Amino acid sequence: MGKVAVATTVVCSVAVCAAAALIVRRRMQSSGKWARVIEILKAFEEDCATPVAKLRQVADAMTVEMHAGLASEGGSKLKMLISYVDNLPSGDETGFFYALDLGGTNFRVMRVLLGGKQDRVVKREFKEESIPPHLMTGKSDELFDFIVEVLAKFVATEGEDFHLPPGRQRELGFTFSFPVKQTSLSSGTLINWTKGFSIDDAVGEDVVGELVKAMERVGLDMRVAALVNDTIGTLAGGRYTNPDVVVAVILGTGTNAAYVERAHAIPKWHGLLPKSGEMVINMEWGNFRSSHLPLTEYDHSLDSESLNPGEQILEKIISGMYLGEILRRVLLKMAEEAAFFGDVVPPKLRIPFIIRTPNMSAMHSDTSPDLKVVGSKLKDILEVPTSSLKMRKVVISLCNIIASRGARLSAAGIYGILKKIGRDAAKDGETQKSVIAMDGGLYEHYTQFSEIMKSSLKELLGDEVSESVEVILSNDGSGVGAALLAASHSQYLEPGEDSETS
Secondary structure, three states, X not given: OHHHHHHHHHXXXXXXXXXXXXXXXXXXXXXXXXXXXXXXXXXXXXXXXXXXXXXXXXXXXXXXXXXXXXXXXXOOOOOOEEOOOOOOOOOOOEEEEEEEEEOOOEEEEEEEEXXXXXXXXXXXXXXXXXOOHHHHHOOHXXXXXXXXXXXXXXXXXXXXXXXXXXXXXXXXXEEEOOOEEEEEOOEEEXXXXXXXXXXXXXXXXXXXXXXXXXXXXXXXXXXXXXXXXXXXXXXXXXXXXXXXXXXXEEEOOOEEEEEEEEHHHOOOOOOOOEOOOEEEEEOOHHHOOOOOOOXXXXXXXXXXXXXXXXXXXXXXXXXXXXXXXXXXXXXXXXXXXXXXXXXXXXXXHHOOOOOOHHHHHHHHOOOOOOXXXXXXXXXXXXXXXXXXXXXXXXXXXXXXXXXXXXXXXXXXXXXXXXXXXXXXXXXXXXXXXXXXXXXXXXXXHOHHHHHHHHHHHHHHHOHHXXXXXXXXXXXXXXXXXXXXXXXXXXXXXXXXXXXXXX
């Protein structure tokens, strides 16, 4: 009996030791895996670093590319497109004007009543309509007929406030946010469709011509006074309310910038110089790239797997379309190499673009003690049932690294534009007031992003100059801006007011 008891004790002792050893081994494995998580996090942070010296290099590279793009077509990754807008709204405009804003699956028609300096926008009415999916891949005539049908019905609802003097034609500004080669203020050929549109017979055609033909088919008498993209619309809307606006930047799903350039500083402009001496340039800055941009392995893989490899590199690291996807890619590496979410990689984590930037913003903004929002987002989006506080803190750190890099590079781009137009330093001891009009959901709704961008711009400019540089939100600038550009380029302007080239 005694021998059995001893044997049992020995067996138990061995079992206890084995269990203890297993616990120790698991702890060591766990600590080893956690060390790998921290290693991946630190490496990512280092690769995304944007010290002020690097931001200055990016800004200088932006300025160099701007010069090259203005010198010749195809001379730079920046297209530096001439918009033919040489007369931004001044606030003196009166009368009523229409706008048509086509930039995606929805479009808007709008009319605004302008009352001059005193009353500004007296009244504004608009109607938003979805484009049926079959028209996004059909024929050009079908799409423009549908748009004009909505526009004509909207015109038919004009109230007494919107009264045209006898013999006067309605005028419209057309915001068309697809790649276009502008040939005049009110004409431009479609280069290609994006955002799910694919209408082959419209490519290479003048989009204003297509719109006018559709108007003629229904007997709608309206002059298209200006064809602009959303960034130039934002610049016009910003200038209307603030005469010091010189730059517009959109930070939304995509990103772009436009600014006011001195006409004589555009070597590739071969026409007569405008009377104003100015020309608005559409930079298409999303396509900027430079060896100074802090790119990571995740950015390279995202780019190579994208529909446009090697293109839109700046856009892929600063815009709302991509920030959440970068977060997903880092989390996937942590899950695969360090069992961040446990032994099994969450299947949802393998789905590209499943983490949208608004979700990333919500997690980044979480200030609850246990980071409850982060936990619920991981559960809802990735179906991760539980997550520890230290895991949630890692997610917050990743959000901060990704947003900070994007915001600081956006600031460097703006600083590069200000350098190009000589607004980055005091001249003869005096500083000109410079206002940047911002639009886009990323800037408007992702508070950490916009705050970091503004503080980084101040860091680059220095205290003295930054006092004369203001960043403002120009909400819905693009829609109103198109109507305002129709007004500032109206065929009915008094002599001496016209914007025709001299």
